[in-house]
Amino acid sequence: MSDTKPSRTVVRTITDLARIAGVSPGTVSRALAGKSLVNTKTREKIEAIAREHGFRPNQMASGLRRQKTGVIGVVIPLGHDTRQQISDTFFMTLLGFLADELTAHGYDLMLRRVVPDEDADWLDRFIGSGMIDGVIVIGQSDQFERIEDVADGYNPMVVWGNHNEGQRHCVVGTDNRLGGRLAAERLIATGARHLAFLGDTGPMEFAARFAGAQDAARRLGVSLIALPTHLSPDRAGEEIARHLAAHAGAIDGIFAATDTLASLCLTALRERGLAVPDDVRLVGFDDLPIARQTVPPLTTIRQDIAAGARGLVQLLLRRLAGEETESLILPPQLMIRQSA
Amino acid sequence: MSDTKPSRTVVRTITDLARIAGVSPGTVSRALAGKSLVNTKTREKIEAIAREHGFRPNQMASGLRRQKTGVIGVVIPLGHDTRQQISDTFFMTLLGFLADELTAHGYDLMLRRVVPDEDADWLDRFIGSGMIDGVIVIGQSDQFERIEDVADGYNPMVVWGNHNEGQRHCVVGTDNRLGGRLAAERLIATGARHLAFLGDTGPMEFAARFAGAQDAARRLGVSLIALPTHLSPDRAGEEIARHLAAHAGAIDGIFAATDTLASLCLTALRERGLAVPDDVRLVGFDDLPIARQTVPPLTTIRQDIAAGARGLVQLLLRRLAGEETESLILPPQLMIRQSA
DNA sequence: ACGTTCATTGCAAACGATTGCAAGATTCCT
DNA sequence: AGGAATCTTGCAATCGTTTGCAATGAACGT
Known part of the structure; x- marks a missing residue:
């Protein structure tokens, strides 16, 4: 009486789904991953059941096993002026483009704003959390040296900011x-x-x-x-x-x-x-x-913000693939209007 | 010759750390979690080693085991006008305050922008991913009904938007x-x-x-x-x-x-x-x-954006704690300047 | 009809941290 | 000194998914 819905078994895990389909969890995993090792009939049955029950594999478990999460960290260090970026139009616009660009490549975006003065460990902590496959730092703030340090031991990182002669971290930014x-x-x-x-x-x-x-x-x-x-x-x-x-x-x-x-x-x-x-x-x-x-x-x-976001993501993807990449310097453009 | 650093064993897992400290992984876990069940001496030794090697527990594994991730999803549906919010100052400012407010409560923020027209499943997919403990929806867009549907079966969700008589999802917004x-x-x-x-x-x-x-x-x-x-x-x-x-x-x-x-x-x-x-x-x-x-x-x-962000987070936290919550309607305020 | 090859599938061990339970070590009391 | 009470610690199962390896059965060739 209390439950009028058709009692569809709740299928939360790949094992639940396997039980219904009458196969092993391994097969379900392979079927949903679209691997070629599964019989077409079997795959279709599994996909049908998954759809019917609205099943989604647990990303945490998947991430743990595969040692990759599909998430890119985006961190905004608030160095000098804590208040500055809170609504800084430039950074926020860049963030919007980044979100779109990352989504287009199948990544999620984890956003973190940090105050380096209160938390010297901000970058290592983020990277070491195991939650992200790579990191984009928006703005060097006053943290140039720390970023350099980290860059030596951690490859999948790209930074928005200024390029300095001989620096070791990969940066995208306007000249x-x-x-x-x-x-x-x-x-x-x-x-x-x-x-x-x-x-x-x-x-x-x-x-x-x-x-x-x-x-x-x-x-x-x-x-x-x-x-x-x-x-x-x-x-x-x-x-x-x-x-x-x-x-x-x-x-x-x-x-x-x-x-x-x-x-x-x-x-x-x-x-x-x-x-x-x-x-x-x-x-x-x-x-x-x-x-x-x-x-x-x-x-x-x-500054071409959209191009900047594209560049950040593209370089990061190449670094995730193991490549080393050069920095990308975008040309600024004088827009003449009426104030000068 | 090639490696001049002191050969500090790389300690990536709690088990590595346990081996060095000469205790079991379980004890390390308890020590780092700050539980009272561990001897002070032991805890201090473990903490020292952790600090020395810059060890951070893997959040994915922890999340999987504890069935909570410490991440809140923030989703911006781009319903009517895809271009609209790409740099919409209002939403971006709200996002900035949200990031600060969530950070202050120990949560991370996972940002997702979705186009409901191309992906009818946007909200369930996010919730079902297992990556987030709760979700904040920024703007109802034209998705009122879908949000209502989801709200029936999923508690830890709060929405920024308009309050309509008798609606079932918890909303924060200006009158x-x-x-x-x-x-x-x-x-x-x-x-x-x-x-x-x-x-x-x-x-x-x-x-x-x-x-x-x-x-x-x-x-x-x-x-x-x-x-x-x-x-x-x-x-x-x-x-x-x-x-x-x-x-x-x-x-x-x-x-x-x-x-x-x-x-x-x-x-x-x-x-x-x-x-x-x-x-x-x-x-x-x-x-x-x-x-x-x-x-x-x-x-x-x-519109008091900061108060809005605070309200969203506070209500969400209460919902995460299992409470039911009412919506929060903020009063608008007429600011008289010179254009009228 | 029999041995081979290939396509499917199941089994079970990971991934790394947490936690209930029970055992061992201390302390304390009478 | 003997036993109860309290602290600490280790053991091992668990979270849900992935994947190497082996087993099964079907298809094929001679």
Whole structure:
């Protein structure tokens, strides 16, 4: 009375299924794996029963036995500024593409955000957990050395970030230094002579962007100062305002480390009554969707996020297959709009 | 010669470790689990060896034996508009908070994005995989019925979305209908008489926002039309432009389903030479960071994303503990800025 | 009709950690 | 000193799937 459904035996394990089909568990395993060693008739019967009962093999057991899990770990180290990436559009967009790309190749994605300062062991712990076949690190943060260390003993790892001469871990990323140069050159080409870099030069990617801008400034004989700014929108807002107050009139070109900062900067400039691009030229970095919607629309350095995700996954797959791989450096692209 | 490191025996399994420590594997297991049944001396010795060799127990094996994995599945169904969520700021921010909240409770997060149209079995497959202890569904998309079905037989599931009278699955979400009402009331209070709703009324959350606006419009005797718009920025841009062209002058208040749409709408209005809020009032939804940076800043309906993530995780934990739980409806909040 | 080859299938041992049970070692009490 | 009570520890089964090996039976050739 209490159970009105047809009493279909619950089939939870491959053994349950084997009992119903009248074969051994081994045969069921082979049949469901699509191996050729099973008689077609038998396979069809087994598949039919599996479908009827909605049976799915236990991934944990399978993973344990085969010593592979079908899961790729994606880890975001929150080094400098814990708050930063919590909603960082760039990282999140990259993550979205990664999820799609991994899914397309039959892998699942295990996401972990870690605070290296509180947990020195973050990377080894993830790798050693036995839960993942490989790992993608999103952002080197301030953990370059630790990543290098791990790379020596662990092959299936690819990192999003900046490429440094002679480094040992496989990285995918934009040529930040070139991007920085393009940005500064554009500012100078549109008439700026007193440049400022807005952002945190701690993380390597940003340091490289700054270095690139320095290259251009030095070569073309204009000044460039760094205005240290946190990357989280809540803190950055007033920091930028303070910077502008301190250097009113002394700068006429700003290179913001990210579009998010550029957008905040635009607001701050407007509040001070400075016209963009007439009084101050402004170039961002990333080419996030927001860059097209600011007033005026942002001139910025584009990173091809989708290509980055594809590259990360492809290199990782090759490493999982045992290959050694080179790093992949993507070219940045200057997107000219109206802010410079 | 080739190996200069001290030849530390590689200890990969609990059995390796047991051999070195001169005890049985069982004792090692108990020691590392921190159980009280082990002699303090023994435990310390085992812990020391484990630390020295960087040993970490295999999670797969542990999971298999204990029948729990310490992993929570987070699934984003891409129902209507596959492109939509690929970089949807709202969902991604929610995901970020979820990751932190789950980590804080000792769980890992397995992320999966699925296209229900191509894979009718998406939810059962995830649950049945044996890889996750529970599941959080981000967005009901057009899968309300399937989720209901699953909820009948599977307890540890919580869904972000809209609450419907008498539904059977546990949901956390903003009171969208109330939010819609607040938005419309604000438009009307600031002088609008011919309202338009910008967005897709297919997904439940948006349908509810529209319904709420209708409630207010009807009660206060003003008109309201729906302007169907996709949510992905690339498509929405021109759709909005077309809508504005078609209804030029006929509307003086716009309620956008999300801040992203509102921001695009602002750009389109500017291009048509319409002043905000003087010619047209505009209210968004979500209160994303972008809302503060548009020109003029957006009046919008705030969703408390952090509270949402906390609620999702807390309810899920209680369900994992066997409890039944009620849904959690969060109050929306009108943020008055300058666009209405 | 008999030996060979091949296609299917079953058996049982892994994979690595956990845990109930029971045995051995200590401690404590009278 | 003898026995009970309490701590520690080892043994071995178990979680569910995979896979090498061997066994079975059918098909085939001469």
